[in-house]
Amino acid sequence: MIATLVADHVRWRRDRRERDRDTLRTTFTEYLAALSTARDAFARMEPSPDRVGKGHVAVGEHGVYAAQQQLELVAQRTLVDKAGSATLSVLDFHDTVVAGHAPDSSEYVRAWRAARQARTALIEEMRIALQRT
Secondary structure (H helix, E strand, O other), X not given: OHHHHHHXXXXXXXXXXXXXXXXXXXXXXHHHHHHXXXXXXXXXXXXXXXXXXXXXXXXXXXXHHHHHHHHHHHOOHHHHHHHHXXXXXXXHXXXXXXXXXXXXXHHHHHHHHHHHXXXXXXXXXXXXXXXXX
């Protein structure tokens, strides 16, 4: 009887870890997809100086904030902080594009690279979190 209880407990813990990992993976994927969709949409925007500083509205329209809030519920603080940095870098990219910087300008390239580097750092943190779970 004790052996059965121990085996059930071990199975329960394994199943719970797997569900937790699946939840994290799904949440990570949804956030990254929303962030990429926003960044790609911003890359196609026309210059519009009156939209500088209003990227938060556009980011919200692409579901980034909703996905980030889900992330805040299930992820550790370091990962949430990196997600915040990734969101801010996409906002900076938005402002660079709508300010009228051409894709071959140093400002555009710098903003694009910063967004890509923030995303890469976030993905690395996500991989670590999934290994820990």
